[in-house]
Amino acid sequence: MSPGYEFKFLSKPATVAIVGCPFSGGQGKAGVDLAPNALVSAGLIDQLFNLGWEVHYESELHFSEIPYNPAPPHVLGAAIHEQVEVNVPVNSSPQAKKATMIQKLPDPDIGKMKKPRLVSAVCEKVSKEVGEIAGKGWLPLTLGGDHSLAMGTVSGTKSKYPDACLIWIDAHADINTPETTDSGNLHGCPVSFLLGLTGTAVEPFSTWLKPCLKPSELVYIGLRDIDAPERAILRENGIKAFSMHEVDKYGIGKVVEMALDHVNPKRDKPVHLSFDVDALDPDVAPSTGTPVRGGLTFREGHYITEAIAETGLLVSLDIMEVNPSLLDSSAVSQTIAVGCSLTRAALGETLL
Ligand SMILES: [Mn+2]
Numbered sequence: 001m002s003p004g005y006e007f008k009f010l011s012k013p014a015t016v017a018i019v020g021c022p023f024s025g026g027q028g029k030a031g032v033d034l035a036p037n038a039l040v041s042a043g044l045i046d047q048l049f050n051l052g053w054e055v056h057y058e059s060e061l062h063f064s065e066i067p068y069n070p071a072p073p074h075v076l077g078a079a080i081h082e083q084v085e086v087n088v089p090v091n092s093s094p095q096a097k098k099a100t101m102i103q104k105l106p107d108p109d110i111g112k113m114k115k116p117r118l119v120s121a122v123c124e125k126v127s128k129e130v131g132e133i134a135g136k137g138w139l140p141l142t143l144g145g146d147h148s149l150a151m152g153t154v155s156g157t158k159s160k161y162p163d164a165c166l167i168w169i170d171a172h173a174d175i176n177t178p179e180t181t182d183s184g185n186l187h188g189c190p191v192s193f194l195l196g197l198t199g200t201a202v203e204p205f206s207t208w209l210k211p212c213l214k215p216s217e218l219v220y221i222g223l224r225d226i227d228a229p230e231r232a233i234l235r236e237n238g239i240k241a242f243s244m245h246e247v248d249k250y251g252i253g254k255v256v257e258m259a260l261d262h263v264n265p266k267r268d269k270p271v272h273l274s275f276d277v278d279a280l281d282p283d284v285a286p287s288t289g290t291p292v293r294g295g296l297t298f299r300e301g302h303y304i305t306e307a308i309a310e311t312g313l314l315v316s317l318d319i320m321e322v323n324p325s326l327l328d329s330s331a332v333s334q335t336i337a338v339g340c341s342l343t344r345a346a347l348g349e350t351l352l
Helices: 032-041 044-050 059-064 078-086 094-104 116-135 147-160 190-195 228-236 244-250 252-263 298-311 329-346
Strands: 015-020 054-056 139-143 165-169 218-223 240-243 271-276 314-320
Touching: 015 032, 015 044, 015 116, 032 044, 032 139, 032 329, 044 054, 044 329, 116 139, 116 147, 116 314, 139 147, 147 190, 147 271, 147 314, 165 252, 165 298, 218 244, 218 252, 240 244, 240 252, 244 252, 252 298, 271 298, 271 329, 298 314, 298 329, 314 329
Parallel strands: 015 054, 015 139, 139 314, 165 218, 165 271, 218 240, 271 314
Antiparallel strands: none
């Protein structure tokens, strides 16, 4: 069995490798680090297998080797939480020990940037893993975690496919620089680092992350909450963006076509799709850290992923910012289910 569409850049049989990255250090709310496990527990692996994919996933060991923030106290219990923070587990692997050590290191702000060393260390590891998976001709599916991880995912994709374009689905542009950011939360900055904008050549990121994306290779869909400096950055760099205004004006079908015409006019370049679930309306995906009203409908969100699957050009996918700890269980399971269905649609699930 193979997926309904041919994924032109991937080896056969079509193989997806899940990078579950339980990371919340790029923003202030705990819980977004629980999303990879929640999405996998909801049956994502079987769902992708049933679509015709070979699925690789390394589970908890893989998780523990990524330096991540401990789960919040209400999940683990306060005592365990203390223990996680204080003690390096006795029988942990060298990588897990290193991860725990990284978490224990003090990480004071650099300029306005919060947790810069932790975010950098995690993204560097993600970049390497995504690059290795792509290098095998497989599709890396990164389950965040917060959107700062895209520094890792996109740079990893670019290491294998230097001409890949980036389609960024989000309520926010995530293009603040370390100089323009108000909050200092790095999940609002990944795109500026990928582009190498002024102010992004700062340690520790500059030790491993080189600018790898041209403004002409990037397009946004779904924007509706943009900071003033970000608006200036988009304009000055001539970056194409389809806000909710354009979605209303043209309809989602035309918007996706225009977005592809901009970054991929001949439909011959690899596509990295980075999907922040806060692009969807809060009625559709309520359990996310920075919801903004007036977002994509359920169908508009799925249309985007279906249309990109149909091109056969997808080589890397991020599903970001599901946060299973924010709301009641029905809102949480609704958001997790949407994360799974967007993934299936991007990997070739069709309605008929
Ligand atoms: Mn985002």
